[in-house]
Amino acid sequence: MKKLINDPEAVVREALEGVAAAHAGRLAVHFDPNYITRADAPVSGKVAVLSGGGSGHEPLHGGFVGPGMLDAAVPGAVFTSPTPDQVLAATQAVDSGAGVLHIVKNYTGDVLNFETAAELAVAEGVDVAAVVIDDDVAVKDSTYTAGRRGVGATVLAEKICGAAAEAGRPLADVATLCRHVNGQARSMGMALTSCIVPHVGTPTFELGEDEMEIGIGIHGEPGRERVKLEPADAIVERLLGPILDDLPFRSGDRVLALVNGMGGTPLIELYIVYRRVAQLLGERSIAIERNLVGNYITSLEMAGCSITLLKLDDELTQLWDAPVNTPGLRWGA
Amino acid sequence: MKKLINDPEAVVREALEGVAAAHAGRLAVHFDPNYITRADAPVSGKVAVLSGGGSGHEPLHGGFVGPGMLDAAVPGAVFTSPTPDQVLAATQAVDSGAGVLHIVKNYTGDVLNFETAAELAVAEGVDVAAVVIDDDVAVKDSTYTAGRRGVGATVLAEKICGAAAEAGRPLADVATLCRHVNGQARSMGMALTSCIVPHVGTPTFELGEDEMEIGIGIHGEPGRERVKLEPADAIVERLLGPILDDLPFRSGDRVLALVNGMGGTPLIELYIVYRRVAQLLGERSIAIERNLVGNYITSLEMAGCSITLLKLDDELTQLWDAPVNTPGLRWGA
Numbered sequence: 001m002k003k004l005i006n007d008p009e010a011v012v013r014e015a016l017e018g019v020a021a022a023h024a025g026r027l028a029v030h031f032d033p034n035y036i037t038r039a040d041a042p043v044s045g046k047v048a049v050l051s052g053g054g055s056g057h058e059p060l061h062g063g064f065v066g067p068g069m070l071d072a073a074v075p076g077a078v079f080t081s082p083t084p085d086q087v088l089a090a091t092q093a094v095d096s097g098a099g100v101l102h103i104v105k106n107y108t109g110d111v112l113n114f115e116t117a118a119e120l121a122v123a124e125g126v127d128v129a130a131v132v133i134d135d136d137v138a139v140k141d142s143t144y145t146a147g148r149r150g151v152g153a154t155v156l157a158e159k160i161c162g163a164a165a166e167a168g169r170p171l172a173d174v175a176t177l178c179r180h181v182n183g184q185a186r187s188m189g190m191a192l193t194s195c196i197v198p199h200v201g202t203p204t205f206e207l208g209e210d211e212m213e214i215g216i217g218i219h220g221e222p223g224r225e226r227v228k229l230e231p232a233d234a235i236v237e238r239l240l241g242p243i244l245d246d247l248p249f250r251s252g253d254r255v256l257a258l259v260n261g262m263g264g265t266p267l268i269e270l271y272i273v274y275r276r277v278a279q280l281l282g283e284r285s286i287a288i289e290r291n292l293v294g295n296y297i298t299s300l301e302m303a304g305c306s307i308t309l310l311k312l313d314d315e316l317t318q319l320w321d322a323p324v325n326t327p328g329l330r331w332g333a
Numbered sequence: 334m335k336k337l338i339n340d341p342e343a344v345v346r347e348a349l350e351g352v353a354a355a356h357a358g359r360l361a362v363h364f365d366p367n368y369i370t371r372a373d374a375p376v377s378g379k380v381a382v383l384s385g386g387g388s389g390h391e392p393l394h395g396g397f398v399g400p401g402m403l404d405a406a407v408p409g410a411v412f413t414s415p416t417p418d419q420v421l422a423a424t425q426a427v428d429s430g431a432g433v434l435h436i437v438k439n440y441t442g443d444v445l446n447f448e449t450a451a452e453l454a455v456a457e458g459v460d461v462a463a464v465v466i467d468d469d470v471a472v473k474d475s476t477y478t479a480g481r482r483g484v485g486a487t488v489l490a491e492k493i494c495g496a497a498a499e500a501g502r503p504l505a506d507v508a509t510l511c512r513h514v515n516g517q518a519r520s521m522g523m524a525l526t527s528c529i530v531p532h533v534g535t536p537t538f539e540l541g542e543d544e545m546e547i548g549i550g551i552h553g554e555p556g557r558e559r560v561k562l563e564p565a566d567a568i569v570e571r572l573l574g575p576i577l578d579d580l581p582f583r584s585g586d587r588v589l590a591l592v593n594g595m596g597g598t599p600l601i602e603l604y605i606v607y608r609r610v611a612q613l614l615g616e617r618s619i620a621i622e623r624n625l626v627g628n629y630i631t632s633l634e635m636a637g638c639s640i641t642l643l644k645l646d647d648e649l650t651q652l653w654d655a656p657v658n659t660p661g662l663r664w665g666a
Binding site for chain 1: 335336337338339340344345347348349350351352354355388389391392396525526542545562564565566568596597598599600601602603604605606607608611621624626628631633634636637638656658660663664665
């Protein structure tokens with residue numbers, strides 16, 4: 001196992017110490033239980049947006065904490081759900097009285113632990129709404145999931161709901177918006193190589209030198225099929241077809257296209273993927289109105305990519321364009 | 334070779350097509366010869382800042398084209414210098430009459446080809462100044478270099494000189510500033526794994542499962558020594574020691590610290606590296622006034638990192654903080 005780490009058991013804690021050192025003044029990193037908040041949390045009168053999940057998907061979620069996006073992120077151990085007490089503490093820390101939206105990726109542990117935390121928070125007088133993200137069209141059920149998995153749409157929901165909360169919308173509205181984003185987004189991913197979970201020390205799965213996994217999960221859980229390597233253009237067709245068919249996306253639609261790297265794939269390859277996405281959507285008269293190309297929801301050092309399409313409307317585009325200031329996504333008015 | 338590519342010979346062209354599709358309206362991508370400019374180039378009355386070099390180091394340089402940073406980037410083939418005609422065409426395209434600064438990483442081919450292009454541009458009436466970046470303390474001469482190699486300081490020079498040009502400073506001033514940045518910056522890198530150049534198809538170098546290369550170059554050229562794997566903290570000490578000793582950086586100095594990923598290393602590990610950088614500089618009473626953690630100057634999918642320190646003064650900090658709007662670095666006023 002070749003990694004820039006010290007003790008495999010201390011990876012998350014030490015990375016959080018690095019985040020604290022790098023972003024002091026913008027982020028507040030809390031330990032035992034671990035969570036990250038905006039430095040100015042709770043923001044008076046504003047609905048707080050909170051997400052979390054296993055570590056190893058950075059910049060998701062900690063890299064998306066800041067004005068215009070998340071108020072708090074709750075990192076579990078690598079590929080392991082955060083505990084209810086972590087989520088509860090973060091929820092209480094960011095609640096200004098206007099309530100807290102939990103954005104939860106659909107993995108069984110995450111869903112259960114966020115539910116427990118929400119019940120405890122409500123008992124403490126915090127208004128909590130939860131939305132489960134399940135945009136991955138690859139498989140119905142999976143190793144860690146009943147139903148579809150939550151992947152790239154999480155990034156988009158965090159940005160869009162963060163903007164809505166910043167604009168002063170009430171909790172019920174922001175939750176409805178989050179369900180709308182999830183409903184209009186579809187994703188699928190693939191892997192060229194496995195990743196190695198630090199405290200495990202061996203590859204999560206084995207792939208032959210001439211093989212790839214189509215429909216991979218972000219923890220390396222199995223996808224639709226294992227096939228022989230193909231050129232990037234053919235891979236894009238394998239991912240985009242099921243995405244387009246599922247919503248379905250139709251001629252005349254306007255979309256946000258996210259081409260996401262799994263962590264070990266260089267940017268130059270992601271642009272080759274984006275090129276083909278743009279060609280195929282162009283052929284179908286689907287307009288890419290916004291795009292994002294880079295590493296946003298990763299699987300440690302896995303090589304591969306995922307594609308997410310979100311069907312846009314004027315409201316979603318406007319919220320996407322709103323200012324955001326986080327380590328992982330940042331732009332002005 | 335597991336890559337998201339089609340024809341290995343078409344990697345750069347297809348990636349540029351992806352860049353063109355993703356950033357239409359903000360960037361203009363020209364083919365045959367290949368170069369990228371701001372969509373609004375030439376900017377009337379403004380000194381233009383241009384850089385370039387072999388591809389495979391993305392987001393450097395094309396990802397740094399935009400207001401507040403580069404006016405043009407000139408990508409060669411993977412790990413291969415751009416040709417003089419490419420550099421000349423880009424230089425002419427961005428010159429508004431106020432002159433063009435060439436920021437050149439110190440590799441023999443780059444230096445020669447930029448020199449030739451500058452001579453041709455001057456003969457055509459363009460005022461050109463060139464600054465060679467050579468911040469890598471690892472080795473004196475190397476596979477592709479006489480003298481020290483240019484690495485992470487290039488990113489910082491592009492940002493800072495871009496801000497100065499945007500502020501209306503004349504060419505001679507911006508060139509002096511660029512030499513100042515180079516003079517105040519030092520870097521060193523390391524690799525856990527090799528990368529594979531697409532048109533070669535085999536690893537650039539071989540490293541044992543328990544080995545790493547300290548002082549690696551961004552094309553995989555040899556560094557100072559090949560040693561057994563160590564914990565991240567010890568690796569940081571190996572890189573930071575020579576950097577600190579070389580300028581030297583002293584107690585009371587204010588610095589910008591760049592922890593850069595080589596392409597295949599996840600962000601969670603880069604924050605573990607940053608944590609130790611912050612600890613060690615804290616022990617020496619060197620203040621990290623600004624920082625940057627992520628993939629900025631990469632070597633395809635190589636796993637590893639580099640550290641760059643730039644000694645700051647009020648002018649450099651102010652120029653660093655100035656607004657920038659590029660695919661790879663973006664922030665508002």
